[in-house]
Amino acid sequence: MPKKYHIYPKVTPLEMEYLYKFKITRGENCINCGKCTKVCIYEAHKRRKDDPRKMADPNTVVCRNCFRCIQECPRGALEKSLHQDYVNISGFYWKADMFLTLWKQAEDGKVPVTGAGYRGPFTGAGFDSMWTDMSEIVRPTRDGIHGREYISTGVELGRKHNHLAFDTEGRLLTQPHPTVDIPIPILFDIPPVELSPNVMLALIKAASEISTCVILPAADIKPELKTYIANIIPFITESEIDKYADILKNARLVAIDYTDALPDKLAAIKERIKNISNAVTIIRVPAISGIEGIVSKLVNSGAEAIHIVADYRGQEINKDKEANFKPRLLKDIIRSIHLKLVEERIRDEITLIFSGGMAMAEHVPKSMLCGGDLTAIDIPLLIALGARLYEEPEKLLLLPDGLEKIPVDIITQRMVNLMCAWHSQILEMMGAMGIREARRLRGETGRAIFFEEIDQETFGKLFK
Amino acid sequence: MGENMKPSTVKIKKMPSRFKHQVPKYKITRSDDCINCGTCAKTCPYGVHERPEGHNRVNPPINYKCIGFECQSKEFCCLTQCPRQALSLSLNPMYETLGDYRWTADMITGTWIMAETGYPPERTDLEYNVGNSGGGFDKLRFKFPANPPKVDKAEISTAIELNRRNDGRAPVVISTPVYGGGMSFGSVSLPTMVSKAHNAAIWNTFTCTGEGGYPEILMPYDDHVITQVATGLFGVREETIQRVKIIEFKYAQGAKPGLGGHLLGEKNTESVAKMREAVKGASLFSPFPFHSVYSIEDHKKHIDWIKEMNPIALVSVKVSTPNDVDMVAVGSYYAGAHIIHIDGGYGGTGAAPDIAKKNIAMPIEYAITKVHNFLKAEGARDAVTLIASGGIRTAHDLVKAICLGADGAVIGTAELVSLECVRCGNCESGRGCSRGIASTDSELADLFTEEWATQRLTNMYHAWNYQLVEILQKFGMKSVKELVGRTDLLEHIDYSK
Numbered sequence: 001m002p003k004k005y006h007i008y009p010k011v012t013p014l015e016m017e018y019l020y021k022f023k024i025t026r027g028e029n030c031i032n033c034g035k036c037t038k039v040c041i042y043e044a045h046k047r048r049k050d051d052p053r054k055m056a057d058p059n060t061v062v063c064r065n066c067f068r069c070i071q072e073c074p075r076g077a078l079e080k081s082l083h084q085d086y087v088n089i090s091g092f093y094w095k096a097d098m099f100l101t102l103w104k105q106a107e108d109g110k111v112p113v114t115g116a117g118y119r120g121p122f123t124g125a126g127f128d129s130m131w132t133d134m135s136e137i138v139r140p141t142r143d144g145i146h147g148r149e150y151i152s153t154g155v156e157l158g159r160k161h162n163h164l165a166f167d168t169e170g171r172l173l174t175q176p177h178p179t180v181d182i183p184i185p186i187l188f189d190i191p192p193v194e195l196s197p198n199v200m201l202a203l204i205k206a207a208s209e210i211s212t213c214v215i216l217p218a219a220d221i222k223p224e225l226k227t228y229i230a231n232i233i234p235f236i237t238e239s240e241i242d243k244y245a246d247i248l249k250n251a252r253l254v255a256i257d258y259t260d261a262l263p264d265k266l267a268a269i270k271e272r273i274k275n276i277s278n279a280v281t282i283i284r285v286p287a288i289s290g291i292e293g294i295v296s297k298l299v300n301s302g303a304e305a306i307h308i309v310a311d312y313r314g315q316e317i318n319k320d321k322e323a324n325f326k327p328r329l330l331k332d333i334i335r336s337i338h339l340k341l342v343e344e345r346i347r348d349e350i351t352l353i354f355s356g357g358m359a360m361a362e363h364v365p366k367s368m369l370c371g372g373d374l375t376a377i378d379i380p381l382l383i384a385l386g387a388r389l390y391e392e393p394e395k396l397l398l399l400p401d402g403l404e405k406i407p408v409d410i411i412t413q414r415m416v417n418l419m420c421a422w423h424s425q426i427l428e429m430m431g432a433m434g435i436r437e438a439r440r441l442r443g444e445t446g447r448a449i450f451f452e453e454i455d456q457e458t459f460g461k462l463f464k
Numbered sequence: 465m466g467e468n469m470k471p472s473t474v475k476i477k478k479m480p481s482r483f484k485h486q487v488p489k490y491k492i493t494r495s496d497d498c499i500n501c502g503t504c505a506k507t508c509p510y511g512v513h514e515r516p517e518g519h520n521r522v523n524p525p526i527n528y529k530c531i532g533f534e535c536q537s538k539e540f541c542c543l544t545q546c547p548r549q550a551l552s553l554s555l556n557p558m559y560e561t562l563g564d565y566r567w568t569a570d571m572i573t574g575t576w577i578m579a580e581t582g583y584p585p586e587r588t589d590l591e592y593n594v595g596n597s598g599g600g601f602d603k604l605r606f607k608f609p610a611n612p613p614k615v616d617k618a619e620i621s622t623a624i625e626l627n628r629r630n631d632g633r634a635p636v637v638i639s640t641p642v643y644g645g646g647m648s649f650g651s652v653s654l655p656t657m658v659s660k661a662h663n664a665a666i667w668n669t670f671t672c673t674g675e676g677g678y679p680e681i682l683m684p685y686d687d688h689v690i691t692q693v694a695t696g697l698f699g700v701r702e703e704t705i706q707r708v709k710i711i712e713f714k715y716a717q718g719a720k721p722g723l724g725g726h727l728l729g730e731k732n733t734e735s736v737a738k739m740r741e742a743v744k745g746a747s748l749f750s751p752f753p754f755h756s757v758y759s760i761e762d763h764k765k766h767i768d769w770i771k772e773m774n775p776i777a778l779v780s781v782k783v784s785t786p787n788d789v790d791m792v793a794v795g796s797y798y799a800g801a802h803i804i805h806i807d808g809g810y811g812g813t814g815a816a817p818d819i820a821k822k823n824i825a826m827p828i829e830y831a832i833t834k835v836h837n838f839l840k841a842e843g844a845r846d847a848v849t850l851i852a853s854g855g856i857r858t859a860h861d862l863v864k865a866i867c868l869g870a871d872g873a874v875i876g877t878a879e880l881v882s883l884e885c886v887r888c889g890n891c892e893s894g895r896g897c898s899r900g901i902a903s904t905d906s907e908l909a910d911l912f913t914e915e916w917a918t919q920r921l922t923n924m925y926h927a928w929n930y931q932l933v934e935i936l937q938k939f940g941m942k943s944v945k946e947l948v949g950r951t952d953l954l955e956h957i958d959y960s961k
Contacts, residue, residue, distance in 0.1 A: 022561060027524070029523075029524050039898075040898075041895050041898045041908070042898075064888055064890045064893075064898070065561060065886070065888045066886060066888045066890065066898040066899060067487060067562070067886050067888070067899075068483075068898055068899065070485065070487065070558070071481075071483035071484060071485045071486070071487070072483055072484055072485070073484075073485070074484060075524070076484075076485050076524065076526060076527070077524075079557075079558060080557075080558050080561050081557035081558060081560065081561060082557070082560055082561055101818070111817045111819070112817065112818045112819070113815050113816065113817050113818070113892065114815070114816070114818055114821075114889040114890070114891075114892075115813060115814050115815050115816075115889045115890060115891025115892050115893075115897075115902065116812055116813065116877065116885075116887045116888075116889045116891065117566065117719055117810055117811050117812040117813060117821060117854070117855070117877060118566065118719070118809070118810045118821040118822050119564035119565060119566055119567070119887070119889075120564070120565050120566070120597075120822060121565045121597050121598050121599070122565075122597040122598050122599025122600050122602065122810075122827065123598070123599050131809065131823055131824065131825060131826055131827075132823055132824050132825075133786050133787045133824075133825070134716070134721040134722035134784065134786045134824050134825050135722065135753075135786065136715055136716055136721075136722075136753070136783050136784065136786050136788075136789070136792050137715060137753065137757055137758075137759070137760065137762075137763055137783070137792055137795070360819075361819055362819050362822070362823050366823075425817065425819045428723060428817055428819060428820060428824075429819065429820075429823065429824060431722060431723065431752070432721055432722025432723060432820070432824045432825075433722070434722070446787075447787075449787060449825075449826050451599075454826065454830050455599075455830075458829070458830045458833050458834070459603075459829075459956045459958070459959055460959055462833070462951045462954075462956070462959075463951075463954070463955060463956040463959035463960045464959060
């Protein structure tokens, strides 16, 4: 059994204002009787410090929407509404509640737990149109959640053999390919905006602390960051191999930008890298239409790992700027690529990394059930630091003012906390499924329940 | 109203909200043009406007009393009566902060009205039967026949048998096809727990202790209490097993399928610890799954153990809804269960990881169909009672669940909403429920009386039963049992033509 993998959370508040869901206002007909102070158990209502005869403005930050002040105010003087910030930030994909829950997880590193049942829509697009299975009565695993049995979230990056070869004497001819072990199926992707030095350093340190890697353009890897090279995946074009030889030398993984000419040159490129370094190569491809063919060709050309990148909302990328482009969603792209490789009997040979729109912990195991080996994330790590993302009128990612002055330790810990919460949530889902190894999740569609299939099978049949 | 065969113990009595104000759907705005003439106070029959004796100003409008846009067709409407046109009507932004996709603000408001009056709301501006989730029950509608057989409401029975095995055990019949879900001592306040049991006795149905022991205060209602045996075996004693008519094995819970329970140390107070036979202040884990059950054979051993201890009680098996829920149900039938209770993924809880509530296991709508059909194919359907829970919010959900193949349903959230739960979701945080429903905090657990709560529950059950009888009458049926599996009486917004 491998050594138990732990991420250590530590409550780390960030002293800045973030989103609030509610806004309470006190009307002019308030008679300062103080009833609201008595009934609110969250201390949203207090008297003014400078003039205790009067009530202070409600402290909306702590409001948990219990309605007691609203319902018990003798004058009906309190009004509540959704905070305008909360309404404005909700997009087509990135919902206001995601920002709030990621912010909270970054603070305490805990699995979000609430009372009352699920509140959301019955189903949705992409990953929201699938449920994960669980095992009841007859189940293989006992208790991974409370630590009495080990659930491994570790994955391997690299090429695998389809089968073993032996000589006529029965001796093994196959040499295993080099692989890199990562204890959590999450890489940190290239930051989507420019980061101040403290945030950049924190991102790398957080990756290092949880034993994963961060993908960074080689040009951004300043000399002082080279000590962390075991946890950095330099991203280069194929023509930059020699230019960055010094960085590649000690890297465990290297990411190369895809070009249409790449599959034919892949053998030569791998050879050039091999002369410098032992790094396993990841080819980074945008999730464009026809991606299945590209991936298949790369596998057949000897690729070791392929990183398929959808846009920030988990959608297919409109490479040719087609009018009326109807993007596929990442869930469907993963399933389609996985199935093609299964049909061609080459799926086991390659490691597939998927990213784009990974917004919540559930997206990690769900993308693996669809056929991925692991994921890469970017925006949630910045939301942990107070970033805001607006989708309309066009994508706008804003980092909070003053972030460049926050100590590296605090920023690092918030990213670590977020990953701790995600890791625990992945364990919850795996524990329920009775799956003890994250590697087993890959393509296990039998342990997923897809809305379009079950709805058709149940209601489609009944009401046709 | 035509009386049906409901128990004679059911007495409807108006039981108003314990709060001064309700959450308003509408907002009346009075502009500066108001001259405080008081016309609005005289004309509005609902009491939105007031000008107290001797005051020369009109009070701010009491928004929650306003019936909204439908008032505009009435001649007393304040908007048209105001001589200065100083009043305007709009939707209240506050209403958006109440409820969610599954339990809409209208549904919560409607349930509150049922708990207050005992009848469905007379207001026509509330969609209280269907939620806004965009799937499952919310996409199903009834297909009423044009000329159903004439049935008098007094002839309609809503009773169902829970023992269909013909095995000599207690012939338990409940008068309405609904009973209360398990909520443990510690997860809800004592008035909540006792009023649930009292109402179960009034309606000749059941409530469930949940996992956490059997408080003595429930003893007067023994015949209407289901005691739960869950994975932590907390509070399970031979004596409690022998006290009741139904024992429920909880294998899993829909809101957190495949995950164990966890009572935080600080919630494990002296009385809770005593009940659970545990050490005060220690965190208590209920593991997942039963560490003594890894096969259907083990499961049978479990059931035999209970049957041995209590020779007349029925055994209910509560499971959540994995892909193979149909197999589990058939296995439980062969192991000797009387009731198969399936709890869907969107069900309620006092505390569960959000990731589990949203993602793990299937919604109840699919599971009912799956299990009903599989039991039928196996020839076992008539020998077990199939109970559905986890997302049964309204009387319409109940009827739809029965049409899909259940015999009856278990409800939890609807009961708590009747006690004025707003579904804020803070049952477990800090001091617990600020509305006193799910808290054991000494101050908060004392916010309402058992009498108030019992009557609110009885009223809500009555409103549901009233709706159920009306629907049966429209289908021309004399018994709710005729409804089981009648998917032909439903249509689906997307699929049906």
